[in-house]
Amino acid sequence: MFTGIVETMGRVSAVEPLDATESGGNGFTITIDNAKVVLTDVNLGDSIAVNGVCLTVTEFNTERTMFKIGVAPETLRKTNLGEFKVGQQVNLERAMSATTRFGGHFVQGHVDTTVTIHSITKDPPNSLIIHFKVRESDIEFLSYIVPKGYVCLDGTSLTVIDVDWPNRLFSVMLIAYTQSKVIMPTKTVGALVNLEVDPMGKYVENIVRGMVNAGSGPLMTLVENAVEKIVNKK
Known part of the structure; x- marks a missing residue:
């Protein structure tokens, strides 16, 4: 379980195909560095959300700055992890502990689907409003998205501003502080974003x-x- 409060932005340093016997075919091992914040108390087998996807740590270095995860074909089909390129930033969050302060909303790390950035507009003085388009085949997920409710986008807990059913759109706002802490502002119109709706x-x-x-x-x-x-x- 996660909160959708991104702890740090890591960096993809390697993307390597997995042996078919390990992944069921067409899987990848992804290496992420600049990850010291989320590795201070990590153990092998622990879960870390990478762009909102709950993944298992399979390896980390002695300096606790880098870790590896295995990504199976089903995960690649449901998320944007298949588009990862060396050098790009990713949102990271450790799984909640029993003593964690709860600052976001209940996030499972089980991505429902991907949505597309439809438009990005500035809301003066320094906020951004981002509209996301849901595929026609995924229209059912709009049923779980309500104004002032929560969504998790690339692992970031955000409040919904509005839902436009006829055009299959919903929107969120990013304040200046959030823009500096997550990867969303680095994306452009047309980019795929992982969506997890509120499980409630x-x-x-x-x-x-x-x-x-x-x-x-x-x-x-x-x-x-x-x-x-x-x-x-x-």
Whole structure:
């Protein structure tokens, strides 16, 4: 579990193909340096979120400045890690401990899909508003994105400003401080960004679906009453 509060920006120093027997085929080993902040108390097998993707540390150097992770084909399909190039920066966050102060929102490190940066506009004096476009095949994920709710974008916990269903867009704002601490401002229109929606929406949907499938009973009556009130209001 993570918070979406990026601890530091590391740097990709190597991307090497994995042996097919290790990864199931077409996987990679990625080496990340400039990572001392997140390696002070690391152990082999620990989890570190890289651009919001929960990955297992398989190796680190004695100086604790560099670590390696293995990336399987399914991860490459769901995330932007397949686009990693040597020299690019990445967001890093260690998994939460029992004593961690909680500053973001509950982030699992399980990326749902990637979205595309649709536009970047300045909001004077020094903020940025970024609009993201959801693929038509991923339109379902907009159901979990609500104004003033949370999303995790490349491992950064951000508050949603607005959702535009007809155009499959949602937007967030980056204040000056955040811009200096995460990789988002280095990206341009058209770039892919990892998206993890707030898992609480999924849990609520699952509960409601279970009640609807049950077909009757007091819980179903509550759902019917709630839906009727929403419809009447609209």
